[in-house]
Amino acid sequence: LYETNPLPEICGRICTHKCEDVCSVGINGDALSIRWLKRYIADQIDSSDYKEILNTQEIYKNDKKVALVGSGPASLSAAYYLSLLGYNCTKLEKAGGMMRYGIPSYRLPYDQIDKDIDYILSLGVNIEYNVNVDAKKFAELKDNFDVVYIGTGLHLGRSTGIPGTDHEHVFQSIDLLREITEGKEIMVPEKVVVIGGGNVAMDITRSMARLQMKKYGKVQVIATSLESEENMPADREEVVEAREEDAIVNPGWGPKSIEIVDGKIKGLHVVKCLSIFDEEGRFAPKFDDDNKNFFEADMVVESIGQGMDMSYLSDDLKEELKFGPRGRLDVNEYFQSSLDWLFVGGDMVQGPDVIHGIANGHKAAIGIDNLLNK
Ligand SMILES: Cc1cc2nc3c(=O)[nH]c(=O)nc-3n(C[C@H](O)[C@H](O)[C@H](O)COP(=O)(O)OP(=O)(O)OC[C@H]3O[C@@H](n4cnc5c(N)ncnc54)[C@H](O)[C@@H]3O)c2cc1C
Ligand code: SF4
Incomplete structure (x- = not known):
């Protein structure tokens, strides 16, 4: 293991395990669970023997x-x-x-x-x-x-820059995840919308879902992304597990504005996203402005990548x-x-x-x- 990877306990748990996508055993069934095997090997050895x-x-x-x-x-x-x-x-x-x-x-x-x-x-x-x-x-x-x-x-968290993102209850996922890890008390409202379809977005979605379940006994988190279900960058298992925790993952929408009434966030306006990249592969999302949706929320979390x-x-x-x-x-x-x-x-x-x-x-x-x- 150590010839190529000095972090086997870490990778044995959270590696994106792309090796399994190309595992030839996977052609006729499930790929070898290379990540779990790595974890198993590392777990067998006491650190004092390394x-x-x-x-x-x-x-x-x-x-x-x-x-x-x-x-x-x-x-x-x-x-x-x-x-x-x-x-x-x-x-x-x-x-x-x-x-x-x-x-x-x-x-x-x-x-x-x-x-x-x-x-x-x-x-x-x-x-x-x-x-x-x-x-x-x-x-x-x-x-x-x-x-x-x-x-x-x-x-550095990145913002969509849509109207309303300067509201005090719009957060960056990376800041919230850090505060949760540090044990700080964070705002846990009844309704949360997460903008983003990657693994970080799924992590904050699940973290907020757990906090809501603890506080209210139910979950009302919606994660939405530009990407359609099949093109979401998050690992499939992360999306499945977010849904298992009662979060709603509703991909394929472009955020347009955050509605604020009397200083309070009411929700996120979105329109259907038709495509994200142009023919040259540049980021140039196209929307169907007639196909609208509104996700109710008291708090919005942006999770669209870091700088x-x-x-x-x-x-x-x-x-x-x-x-x-x-x-x-x-x-x-x-x-x-x-x-x-x-x-x-x-x-x-x-x-x-x-x-x-x-x-x-x-x-x-x-x-x-x-x-x-x-
Ligand atoms: C929420 C979340 C979930 C993720 N989940 C996964 C996953 O499941 N699997 C996976 O493989 N990857 C995952 N990733 C991605 C993974 O964490 C990163 O790809 C990886 O950590 C990047 O490593 P790095 O060496 O570039 O530095 P980082 O891990 O980003 O660490 C950089 C370090 O530099 C320090 N630093 C920055 N500036 C300074 C400075 N001026 N002076 C001193 N120190 C400084 C920071 O404090 C930090 O410790 C996740 C990322 C996030 C945010
Ligand atoms: S799980 Fe696969 S991709 Fe990840 S460290 Fe192990 S061999 Fe490499």
């Missing part, structure tokens, strides 16, 4: 230093493989990644996250918590380390760096940016899930070794 089994009791350290900003799966993966190669890795983390603060604990228990991460840290990876890397800190990292790796993910915050890159650095489509940093096959000493990984360059981050973090570790071991 070092002996993986032969990592002693690792020779060289004098090269790598700073890794963020502690998501991409930077954990890079730190793991770099540590095995003898590099001195220091991770800087401001809060805690999507795996802990985004994915609800009923899908990914925290002790399983800790089991994977503690093993990586036990290989001598330093981690500095509560460090928000800003432009000044970033300049220090550049001066004091041989390589800087950034895997700071996508953490990145790279405010730690100074203007001078941004001038020097090359950017590709959608403002993403341009990287080569080893996830090295146009500046030799700067590598990038995770959702910032290639999402949308944990296993992509693990894979590109691994590739970056190989690229960093190629650079520093010349």
Whole structure:
């Protein structure tokens, strides 16, 4: 397992398991449950036995230093493989990644996250918590380390920008999920509409459904998306499970406006979505304005994707760096940016899930070794 994946407890539970889509056993029945097998294997081994089994009791350290900003799966993966190669890795983390603060604990228990991460840290990876890397800190990292790796993910919620989104009871899913994880008391009204059809939208839909069930003994959450049922980006099982929790998933609608009467949200006006992309594959949704619907709500949650915050890159650095489509940093096959000493990984360059981050973090570790071991 560890040759290609240093987060087996995590992936064994929440991996998007695309491997099963191409499993040849699936041609004549169900694919092998590769994800659950991974979980089963990892669950059998006590963490105190890892070092002996993986032969990592002693690792020779060289004098090269790598700073890794963020502690998501991409930077954990890079730190793991770099540590095995003898590099001195220091991770800087401001809060805690999507795996802990985004994915609800009923899908990914925290002790399983800790089991994977503690093993990586036990290989001598330093981690500095509560460090928000800003432009000044970033300049220090550049001066004091041989390589800087950034895997700071996508953490800024995006808004549809439709009329009414500036109301105080319109929230971003990512903010609410974090508050729920932190145990904060959040607003739980009787009627909620979630805009979005991806896994994050399903997570907030189910989380709100559970909170409503606890508070009112019934669920009134509607999740709606531009995509039709068959094109929803969420995993099928997430949609099925949201419905099993009594949430309504009503896809194929475009949000038009949030109705507000006397300062209170009344609901979301939508029109039928006919298509989302134009012939060139650009985002250009078309609607049937005569086919309208209205979803009653006291609160609206937007869950239409996240943007990145790279405010730690100074203007001078941004001038020097090359950017590709959608403002993403341009990287080569080893996830090295146009500046030799700067590598990038995770959702910032290639999402949308944990296993992509693990894979590109691994590739970056190989690229960093190629650079520093010349
Ligand atoms: C609600 C939700 C559910 C999801 N469900 C799944 C799922 O079931 N399966 C799956 O495979 N994927 C899922 N994902 C996606 C998955 O979590 C991400 O693809 C993955 O975590 C991205 O990893 P990353 O390495 O890019 O960084 P992230 O996990 O995003 O972590 C980035 C880290 O950088 C830190 N950081 C950011 N800026 C700074 C700074 N300036 N200074 C210091 N630290 C900083 C952040 O605090 C964070 O810890 C889900 C995401 C969300 C939001
Ligand atoms: S980590 Fe890889 S092999 Fe394991 S379930 Fe995910 S995609 Fe499949």
